[in-house]
Amino acid sequence: GGRGLGPGSGRRAGSGGGRGLGRGRAEPRAWLAGGRSLGPGGRITSRLAEVFNQRCEVNRRAATSGCVINTCGWVKGSGYQALVHAASAFEVDAAIVLDQERLYNELKRDLPHFVKTALLPKSGGAVERSKDFRRESRDEKIREYFYGFRGSFYPHAFDVRFSDVRIFKVGAPTIPDSCLPLGMSQEDNQLKLVPVQPGRDLVHHLLSVSTADSPEENLIETSVAGFIVVTSVDVERQLFTVLSPAPRPLPKSILLIMDIRFMDLK
Incomplete structure (x- = not known):
C-alpha cells in the first residue's frame, strides 16, 4: 500500500501510533475541483461515477445497495446543470427534492422518464443556511480534518x-x-x-x-x-x-x- 494523508494519519490523542490511509480497503477516493466554484466539477463527477461503476463490477454488495448522492444547495444556472450531469453520469433512478417545487418541476422535465422524481416537505423548523453559516461550517470541517473530532488527532x-x-x-x-x-x-x-x-x-x-x-x-x-x-x-x-x-x-x-x-x- 502507498502512504496517504487522510485524517488520523498522525498520532491520536492517547494512543501510541498513527493510522495511515494507504491503498487499503477502507481508503476513500477524493478529487479536487479547485475550490468553491464548480470549475472542472463535471469531469470529476464523471470520473467519480466511473470509479463507482468499477467498484460495483467487483463488489456485489455495492452493486446491490447502490449509492446516495448528496448534492449542494446551488440549484440555478451552472449549479442546476451540475445536478443534471450528476444524475446522468450515475444513471440515477430516483431524485428526491426537498421543499423546492420549481426545482422539482425542472428535474421532472429534464431527467429521463424512467427517473422517479419525488417532492417532499422539509422538516419542521428547518431553515436555509446563510452564507456565513456555510463558511463557518466549511472551516470547522477543515479543522476537523486536521485535528479530528474534539481534538482527537x-x-x-x-x-x-x-x-x-x-x-x-x-x-x-x-x-x-x-x-x-x-x-x-x-x-x-x-x-x-x-x-x-x-x-x-x-x-x-x-x-x-x-x-x-x-x-x-x-x-x-x-x-x-x-x-x-x-x-x-x-x-x-x-x-x-x-x-x-x-x-x-x-x-x-x-x-x-x-x-x-x-x-x-x-
Whole structure:
C-alpha cells in the first residue's frame, strides 16, 4: 500500500501510533475541483461515477445497495446543470427534492422518464443556511480534518523546500471568447493547469497532494492523497511550513492549490 494523508494519519490523542490511509480497503477516493466554484466539477463527477461503476463490477454488495448522492444547495444556472450531469453520469433512478417545487418541476422535465422524481416537505423548523453559516461550517470541517473530532488527532508541522514540489492551479484566468486560441473553449480554459511559483501569497491556502507522479498525467482526474495547509513561507530560505495530518515527507511532490483558505485560530 502507498502512504496517504487522510485524517488520523498522525498520532491520536492517547494512543501510541498513527493510522495511515494507504491503498487499503477502507481508503476513500477524493478529487479536487479547485475550490468553491464548480470549475472542472463535471469531469470529476464523471470520473467519480466511473470509479463507482468499477467498484460495483467487483463488489456485489455495492452493486446491490447502490449509492446516495448528496448534492449542494446551488440549484440555478451552472449549479442546476451540475445536478443534471450528476444524475446522468450515475444513471440515477430516483431524485428526491426537498421543499423546492420549481426545482422539482425542472428535474421532472429534464431527467429521463424512467427517473422517479419525488417532492417532499422539509422538516419542521428547518431553515436555509446563510452564507456565513456555510463558511463557518466549511472551516470547522477543515479543522476537523486536521485535528479530528474534539481534538482527537495531532497534526504535524514541517518545512517543505520549494525545489521538492511542483505546484499547479486548476483553471486559467477567464478571458473573452474572442481572445481564446483557435479551437479552445472556455471549458478548456477552466481545465488548464497553470504552474504556481511559491511565494508569500501561499500562506493559509489549502493544497491537495496529487497521487500523480508526473504533470503529464491527467491531474484533474487523478485522485488526491490528502490535503495540507500552508502556515508560513520563507522566501529567503526557499521553503514553506505546512500543517499535515501525516508526518514528513509528503507522499508525492505534485501539489494543487485551492482558492480556499484556512486560518487556524482556535
